[in-house]
Amino acid sequence: MFYREAGDFKTSYSDDSQTFPIKFDRYRYYVVLLVAFAVVPFIINDYWVNAVFLPFLIYAIAAIGLNILVGYCGQVSLGTGGFMAVGAYACYKLMTSFPEISIIIHVILAGGITAGVGVLFGLPSLRIKGFYLAVATLAAQFFLVWLFNRVPWFYNYSASGQISAPERTVLGVPVTGAETQPWAGYLICLVFVFACAIIARNLTRGMAGRKWMAIRDMDIAAEIIGVNPLKAKLSAFAVSSFFIGISGALFFAVYLGAVEVGEVFGITKSFLVLFMVIIGGLGSIFGSFAGAAFLVLLPVLLKNVLVGAMGWPTDLAAHLEFMIVGALIILFLIAEPHGLAQLWRVAKEKLRLWPFPH
Amino acid sequence: MKYKLATAALAAVVAAGPAMADLAFSVLSYRTGPYASNGIPLADGQVDYYTLINERDGGINGQKIKVVECETGYNTEKGVECYESTKGEGVLVYNPYSTGMAYQLIPKVTADGIPLHTLGYGRTSAKNGKVFRNVFNYPANYWDGASHAISHILDVNGGDISGKKVALVYHNSAYGKEPIRTLEELAKKHGYELSLLPVDHPGQEQKSQWLQIRREKPDYVLMWGWGVMNQVAIQEAANIRFPMENFIGIWWSGSENDVKPAGDAANGYKALALHNLGSDYPLYDDLQKYVVDAGKASGAGDGVGSVLYNRGLYTAMLSVEAAKTAMEIHGTSEITPAMMRDGMEALVMNEEKMTALGLPNFGPEFEVSCENHGGNGYGAVSQWDAAAGEFKLVTEYVQSDQEVVQPLIDEDSAAFAAENGIESGC
Numbered sequence: 001m002f003y004r005e006a007g008d009f010k011t012s013y014s015d016d017s018q019t020f021p022i023k024f025d026r027y028r029y030y031v032v033l034l035v036a037f038a039v040v041p042f043i044i045n046d047y048w049v050n051a052v053f054l055p056f057l058i059y060a061i062a063a064i065g066l067n068i069l070v071g072y073c074g075q076v077s078l079g080t081g082g083f084m085a086v087g088a089y090a091c092y093k094l095m096t097s098f099p100e101i102s103i104i105i106h107v108i109l110a111g112g113i114t115a116g117v118g119v120l121f122g123l124p125s126l127r128i129k130g131f132y133l134a135v136a137t138l139a140a141q142f143f144l145v146w147l148f149n150r151v152p153w154f155y156n157y158s159a160s161g162q163i164s165a166p167e168r169t170v171l172g173v174p175v176t177g178a179e180t181q182p183w184a185g186y187l188i189c190l191v192f193v194f195a196c197a198i199i200a201r202n203l204t205r206g207m208a209g210r211k212w213m214a215i216r217d218m219d220i221a222a223e224i225i226g227v228n229p230l231k232a233k234l235s236a237f238a239v240s241s242f243f244i245g246i247s248g249a250l251f252f253a254v255y256l257g258a259v260e261v262g263e264v265f266g267i268t269k270s271f272l273v274l275f276m277v278i279i280g281g282l283g284s285i286f287g288s289f290a291g292a293a294f295l296v297l298l299p300v301l302l303k304n305v306l307v308g309a310m311g312w313p314t315d316l317a318a319h320l321e322f323m324i325v326g327a328l329i330i331l332f333l334i335a336e337p338h339g340l341a342q343l344w345r346v347a348k349e350k351l352r353l354w355p356f357p358h
Numbered sequence: 359m360k361y362k363l364a365t366a367a368l369a370a371v372v373a374a375g376p377a378m379a380d381l382a383f384s385v386l387s388y389r390t391g392p393y394a395s396n397g398i399p400l401a402d403g404q405v406d407y408y409t410l411i412n413e414r415d416g417g418i419n420g421q422k423i424k425v426v427e428c429e430t431g432y433n434t435e436k437g438v439e440c441y442e443s444t445k446g447e448g449v450l451v452y453n454p455y456s457t458g459m460a461y462q463l464i465p466k467v468t469a470d471g472i473p474l475h476t477l478g479y480g481r482t483s484a485k486n487g488k489v490f491r492n493v494f495n496y497p498a499n500y501w502d503g504a505s506h507a508i509s510h511i512l513d514v515n516g517g518d519i520s521g522k523k524v525a526l527v528y529h530n531s532a533y534g535k536e537p538i539r540t541l542e543e544l545a546k547k548h549g550y551e552l553s554l555l556p557v558d559h560p561g562q563e564q565k566s567q568w569l570q571i572r573r574e575k576p577d578y579v580l581m582w583g584w585g586v587m588n589q590v591a592i593q594e595a596a597n598i599r600f601p602m603e604n605f606i607g608i609w610w611s612g613s614e615n616d617v618k619p620a621g622d623a624a625n626g627y628k629a630l631a632l633h634n635l636g637s638d639y640p641l642y643d644d645l646q647k648y649v650v651d652a653g654k655a656s657g658a659g660d661g662v663g664s665v666l667y668n669r670g671l672y673t674a675m676l677s678v679e680a681a682k683t684a685m686e687i688h689g690t691s692e693i694t695p696a697m698m699r700d701g702m703e704a705l706v707m708n709e710e711k712m713t714a715l716g717l718p719n720f721g722p723e724f725e726v727s728c729e730n731h732g733g734n735g736y737g738a739v740s741q742w743d744a745a746a747g748e749f750k751l752v753t754e755y756v757q758s759d760q761e762v763v764q765p766l767i768d769e770d771s772a773a774f775a776a777e778n779g780i781e782s783g784c
Contacts, residue, residue, distance in 0.1 A: 047446065051439040149530055149556070159539050159770060160481070160532035162461050166777060178465030256434065258461045260532050262559050263434060300439065307429075314429035315389030315398075322390075 003351040019201055025348075036190055041183035049182040054255045056296045057189040058247050063276040063288035064200045065243030070274070071282035072204055073236035074216030075125050079137035081269035082144030083241050085261050086114045087248025089154050092163040095176075095253065096156060103168040103175060103253065107192065110249040111242040117144075118241020125233050129219075141270055148261040164258035176253045185254050192250060196243050201285050203239060212236050213283070244273075279332055281341025290340035298325055380424035381417070381693070383408055383677055384449040386440055386459070392560035393432040393585030395615045396666055398657060400455055401427070403670020405656035406649050410641075411678055413648040418681050419691045432585070434458050441466065450698040451475050451677050457533035460493075465778075468492050473699040477673050478503070478609055478632050482536055483770035485732025487703065488782035490771065494702050496676070496733035497724045498758070500582075500608070501766060503630050504537035505758035506737040507580050507606045508544045510628075513753070520549030525576035527567060527583065527591055530556035534582040537608075541580070543762050561587025568594040581607040588616035596623030603628060606739070612749060613665040617742045625744035628752070630737050633672045633721040635749050637663025641716030665749055672721060679715075680705045703728055722755050728784040735763065 008023045010016045020026040044053065062080060069077050090110035095103065121140040125133050148154050155163050167177030174180050175188045203209055211232040214222035223229055252259045259265075272295060280291020299321055306317035336343050350357075387401030388394060408423045417423055426447050428440035437459040441452065451473045454460055460480035467474045468491065476484065476495045484493035511519055526541060528534030538554065545552045553576065555567040561583060568591075571579060579600065583591055588611045595605050603626040607616075612629020642663065650659045661667045684693045684701025693701070705726045712720050722736035735758040740749040775782055 047442040050442040055435070159535065160457075160461065161535045162458070162532045164461065164465075178469035256438065256462060257465060258458075260434070260458050260461075262530055263458055266559065303429075304443075314387060314427050315394075318390045318429040318431065 003348065003354075005352070019205075033194075037187075041187055044182050044186060046182050049186050050255070051300055052297060053186050054189055056292055057186075057193045058250050058255055059273065059276060059292040059296055060193055060289050061196050061247035061250070062244050062273045063280060063292045064196055064285060065240045065247065066273050067277045067280075067282065067284070067288045068200060068204065068212070068243070069236050069240035070277055071284065071287075072209055072216060073212035073233065073240075075122070075233060075236060076130065076134040077137040077240070078134050078267070078270045078274065079121060079140035079144070080244055080273040081265040081267060082141040083114050083118055083244040084248030084251060084269060085144050085148055085265035086117045086241075087111060087245030088252035088259055088265065089148055089163065089261070090114065090245065091249035091253055092156075092165070093154065095166060095168060099166070099168075102170065104170060104188075106168075107246055107249045107253070111245040114245025114248065115238040115242040118237045118244070119234050122234050122237030122241075125237065126230060138267075138270075141267055145261050145265060160260075162258050162260050163252065165253040168253070177257065180254070189250055189254055192246060196246065197285055197289075200239075200243065204285070208232075208235060208239075216283075275329065279329060279339055281339030284339070284341035286344060287339050287341030290344065294340065295325075298328070380422050381681060382424045382426050382444075382447045382449045383674070384444050384452050385425055385427040386430050386437060386452065386454045386456075387427055388430050388432040388455070390429060391431040391433070392562075395589070396585055396610070396613060397432065397455070399613070399615070399661040399664050399666040400670040402655070402657040402661055403667040403672075404453070404674040405670075406645060406662070406667075407671045407674035407678070409649050409654050409656070410645055413652065413654065414644055418678055419685055421691045423678075430454070430456070430459065432456055434462055438462060445470060445472060448695070450681065450693065450695050451702070453477065453673050453677070455479070457481075457536065458531060461532055464490065464493055470695075471699070472695040473702050475673070475677065475702065477669070477676070479533065482732075483767045483774060485730065485767050486771035486782075487726075487728050487731035488771075488784045489775045489780055490731060491783055492699055494726065494731045496705070496726055496731065497707070497722050498632055498735045498737050499732055500536040501540040501763045502735035502737060502758035503608045504540040504580075505544065505735075505763055506630050506739070506756065507608075508541070508548065508550075509756060509759065510606065510739045510753065511550075511578050512548065519577075522550045522578065523553065523574065523576040524550050524578045524580060525553045525555055525571055525574070527555045527557060527564075527571075527579060527581045529561060529583055529587055530558045533584065533610075537580075537582055539766060540763060543766065544759070547759075547762060557583070557587055557591070560585060562590055564590050564594050568598055568600075571595075571600065572598045577604060579605045581605070581611045583607065583611045583616075588613075589619045592617055592624050592627060593620045595627075596620045602626035603741070606630070609669075609737070612740060612742075614747070614749070615664075615666075617744070618747075622744045624742055627742040629740050629742070629749065631665075631740040631749070631751060632737055633668060634719060635665055635668060635740060635751065637668075639717050639720065644716065675715065675717065676705070676707070679707065679711070702726060703731070732767075735760065 003024045005022055020029050066080055069075050087110045090113040091106050094106040094109055124136040155161050165176040167174050173184045175184050211227045214227050215229060215232045219229055276291035276295050279294055281287025302321045302324060303317060306312045307314055385401055385404050388397035405425055408425050412423050426444045426449055428444055430437040430440050437454060441463060453475050454463060457479050460476045463474055474493045478498055480495050482499040482501045484490040484495050485499060541552050557564050557567055581591055605627055607629040609630045609632050617624040617627055649655050680702040683704050684697045685691050687700055687704060688697045703726055708723045712718055724733035736755040738751050738755045739753045741752045742749055
């Protein structure tokens, strides 16, 4: 009834192939953008930004990045934590070496550097597949963490081996460091998420994305129809690492402010982002957001309900949280192996026919 | 668990009462994860002391204490979430019990004007109160600890350790890396050879490090470990039959939980101490009466008197004393975090005060001042007696080598001030 194509006429090809061809969908998208850009910044406080919005937005970028590699190109990667560390350390080195250049440029450059590193570690994907590739990227994870711990140049020879973000401003407003206003940190991340999602969406439905999907579905067949596996796989690694690098840079500079590579960018981070992609839905930009929201928001929500509202002991709540999140993940994967994105698609399909299914 | 639920229910009832003017103290605990074995007694010690003050004295000068506990799992991301979610409740002081988290919180607490107390951990150069206005690390810090360990080795060797080999087994994080600079400076002064053996989080895998120790045969091994890493290291040392009396841990690597898994083989293991051990103090009788026997103990109540329980209790005691000092200075019992900061800066701990509290000779005497937020750097060495099942102090409290430590603190805090554009105060 609300959600239908009837009466929604298109007169050009570009209208027909837009991201949200259904009018209701499109308006919903505009409303979400409007709320995110024009309403949320005015009402959020420190807690909402640091506990909910920043992690959600930044993990969403990482999940989009990994989704391009795993979901669209079919190359399993366990090196996400390591690549995020590259982004963070690149951003730190750039921030401290060229303090007069805008942080936005540093974050983008950090993404570029990570893309280069990603391509390097993507080279084995030309010879090995599946689990074996996963193990090769696992090596990247451990190597990169070891490197940033081992070589003092990366952390500017600080005694503790930590990197901490100095204050940097955008248009005179601090976005890193302790003086950052909640809305400033939120907006800078939102802009990056918005840009990354649009770029990813348009890459994946264009020529590049089709090549990646061809490789994913059957690489020999793809090669026969003229897809160059070298270019397709390495470009997937580059684009994916670019996004992951941006998320790492923001994670360090805007969200945490001080980072220790072994703890923050360890193997658990790689798994967390991979779970986001799997739960959200492989090969879906919306799925990346849904997965990030699920794994970031659910623990915070559970904690607030169990400890805040019901007054349970914190350790009991923390253990229960693991069990509930774990059980939900299993449940989801059994009930809907294609993730939250597929649930969303099914819901939309049902809505289109509602209230007269047949 | 029943006790816990009962306490929680009680806490909820108490909190639901006229809670407006309660003094909020945070307990950022980690009762889960690979560091839980150490985190549980620490958190219990703090919570029990606050409960005792509420039950026995009716609070601090009539103001009830509200304990705001938040589970961090020793994870900095959760720690940030905890800090942001609890600071709105007017928490007077934060004790994160994690060096990584302390680094994260230093800029935040400075911006928010809330004091941070890192007792024997955190950023060492925070001792310089001129730069770190809101951060306190009394009564001693890591660099003091490094100096204590080396002076103990000097004592044992009659004052000459040139040519000796000392290995440092450390948690590969900000925490474990802290003492390296000091140990290097001390190596220049005393002429020993230092080798570094990092262990990655969480520290369950240490075979290669101990293989290296077996090969290089250092005369002494120092350890900066935490959580499960401690237990594994002591077990590995026992496996290669490293002489335990030459194995010295920092005060975070010297609790019963760390040595018990290795059984008798751990006998003779040494660890530094910031405060006294055991439960042979008048205060513990009150604790038994008002908290444990009354069924209000946090946790199972079996940790009372253990090293880390005492540390938690000591932290809570220092916070309560600072709050009392703040009340005196400002003449009000409804203090704010800013007043609490003034109280911490004017805190005086002497024998008289500790005796009055029922903790005679429990910790070193010190006075906090605007310039010195770190106390005087006194520490002792304790040794594990496996047969008796307890740590015993084997030395007096000695001061660290201020000639070496102080210049390093000045240098590091000056660098921090320059990096962040802080003008030094006082």
